[in-house]
Amino acid sequence: MIQPLEVVPGFDLWPSLLSPQVQAELIADVLQAAETAPFANYATAYGKAMSVGMTSFGPLGWTSNASGYRYADTHPGTGQPWPAMPQALLDLWTQLGDPDTPPDSCLINLYRGQARMGPHQDRDEADPRFPVLSISLGDTAVFRIGGTSRKDPTRSLKLASGDVCRLSGPARLAFHGVDRILVSSSSIVPDGGRINLTLRRATPA
Ligand code: SIN
Ligand code: FE2
Numbered sequence: 001m002i003q004p005l006e007v008v009p010g011f012d013l014w015p016s017l018l019s020p021q022v023q024a025e026l027i028a029d030v031l032q033a034a035e036t037a038p039f040a041n042y043a044t045a046y047g048k049a050m051s052v053g054m055t056s057f058g059p060l061g062w063t064s065n066a067s068g069y070r071y072a073d074t075h076p077g078t079g080q081p082w083p084a085m086p087q088a089l090l091d092l093w094t095q096l097g098d099p100d101t102p103p104d105s106c107l108i109n110l111y112r113g114q115a116r117m118g119p120h121q122d123r124d125e126a127d128p129r130f131p132v133l134s135i136s137l138g139d140t141a142v143f144r145i146g147g148t149s150r151k152d153p154t155r156s157l158k159l160a161s162g163d164v165c166r167l168s169g170p171a172r173l174a175f176h177g178v179d180r181i182l183v184s185s186s187s188i189v190p191d192g193g194r195i196n197l198t199l200r201r202a203t204p205a
Contacts, residue, residue, distance in 0.1 A: 002014065002017075004165075004166070007145065007155070007157060007165075008145060008147075008155065008171060008174070009169070009170045009171060010167065010168050010169035010170040010171030010172060010174070011145055011165065011166070011167055011171040011174065012165060012166045012168070013157070013159075013163065013164075013165045014096075014163065014164045014165070015160070015162075015163050016160070016162045016163060017162060017163065017164040018135065018162040018164065019162070020162070020188070022088060022162075023137050023161055023162050023188055024188065025086075025088065026086065026088060026089075026135070026137060026195075026197065027137055027138070027188060027189055027190075027195060029057075029086045029088075030108055030137075030195055030197075031190065032083070033055060033057060033082075033083035033108065034055055034108075036078070036080065036083060037055045037056070037061075037075045037078065037080070037082055037083055038055065038075075038077060038078075039053030039054060039055050039108075039110050040053065040054060040055065040076070040077055041053055041054075042054060042063060042064035042065060043064060043065050043066050044064060045064070045066065045068060045069070047066045050064070050117075051111075051114060051115040051116055051117075052109045052110065052111055052115045052116075052117055052178075053109070053110035053111075053112075053115075054107060054108065054109055054110070055075070055082070055108045056075075056082045056105060056106060056107055056108055057082060057083050057084065057085045057086065057089065057105075057106040057108065057197075058082055058084070058085040058103065058104055058105045058106050059073060059081075059082070059104050059105070060072065060073055060082070060104050060105040060202050060203070061073075061074075061075065061082045061105060061107070062105060062107045062124065062200075062202075063076050069124050070124065071105060071124060071202045071203075085103065085106055089103070089106055089135075089197065089199055090102060090103070092133065092135070092164070092199070093133060093199050096131075096133055096164065096166055097130070097131055097133045097166070097199060097201075098130055098131070098201065100205075101130065101201055101205040102201075103133075103199040103200055103201050104200070104201055104202050104203055105199075105200045105201075105202045106197055106198065106199050106200070107197070107198045107200070108195065108196075108197055109194075109195065109196040109197075109198070110193060110194070110195055111139070111141070111178065111181045111193055111194040111195075111196070112181075112191075112192065112193035112194075113181075113183065113193075114180070115178075115181060115193075116177070116178050116179060116180055116181075117177045117178040118177050119144065119146065119150065119154075119175045119176065119177040120175065120176070120177060121148070121173050121174070121175055121176075122167070122172075122173070122176075122198075122200070123173060124202065125200055125201060125202045126201075126202065126203055126204045127201065127204050127205065128172045128173060129172075130200070130201035130205075131166050131167060131168035131169075131172060132166070132167045132168075132172070132198055132199070132200050133164065133165075133166050133198065133199040134159075134164065134165045134166070134167070134196060134197070134198045134199075135163075135164050135196065135197040135198075135199075136159040136160060136161060136162070136163045136164075136165075136194065136195075136196055137161050137162070137188065137189065137194065137195040137196070137197070138161055138186045138188055138189035138192070138193055138194040138195050139161075139181045139182055139183060139184065139185045139186050139189070139192065139193055139194040140158050140159065140160045140161070140181070140182040140185040140186065140194070141158065141159045141178045141180075141181055141182075141194055141196070142156055142157075142158060142178065142179040142180050142181075142182070143156065143157055143158070143159045143176065143177075143178055143179075144156045144176060144177050144178070144179055145157070145171070145174055145175070145176045146174060146175040146176070147174055147175065148170075148173050148174055148175070149175075150175055152175070154175070156179065158182075159196075160185075160186075161186045161188055178196075181193070181194050
C-alpha cells in the first residue's frame with residue numbers, strides 16, 4: 001500500500017488512490033442507490049436545511065432533523081432500509097480503516113452549486129478509535145481541517161476526484177468542513193457536482 005501524506009497528525013491523504021474506472025463504478029453505485037434512497041437536504045439542529053444532499057449505504061444511515069443527529073436503520077423519507085454497502089467500499093475499509101471490524105455506515109454527500117459544509121466534528125459514532133475514511137468523487141472541494149477545539153488554527157487543502165483521506169487518532173475528532181466546490185472542475189459525475197463518501201463504524205465493535 002502506498003504511503004499517505006500526513007497533512008496534520010492523524011489526517012492522512014492518498015491523492016488519486018482510486019482509478020477513473022473505480023471512481024465511475026462508485027458513482028454508478030451512488031446513482032443507483034439514490035433511486036430507492038433519494039438524497040435529502042436534512043435540517044440542522046438550528047432548523048435550517050443543509051445545502052448538501054445526503055443519503056447512505058449500509059445497515060445504518062446518518063440523518064438529521066431539528067431534534068438532532070442520529071444513525072437510523074431506515075431512510076427517513078421512504079421508511080425502507082438503506083441500500084447495501086458496495087463491496088469496493090468494504091474492501092477499502094479493510095485496507096485503510098480497520099482490518100477486523102467492518103464499517104456499518106457510509107454517508108453519501110452530494111454537493112452542487114453553492115453547497116458547502118460548515119466546520120463540525122464527526123462525533124455521533126460510539127467508538128472514536130475507529131477512523132472515518134473519506135472518498136472524493138467529481139468536482140474538487142476546498143476542504144478545511146483544524147483541531148479538536150473550534151478555535152484551533154485550520155488549514156485548507158483541495159480534495160480532487162479519486163482522493164481518499166482518513167481522520168484517525170489525534171485528528172479523529174478534528175473540526176473539518178467544505179468551504180466550497182470548484183464547480184465544473186470534473187465531469188465524471190452526471191449533471192456535475194461532487195460526491196463524497198464517508199465510511200464509519202457507528203456502533204461498538
Ligand atoms: C463530511 O464531513 O461529512 C464530508 C466531508 C467532505 O465532503 O469532504
Ligand atoms: Fe464530517
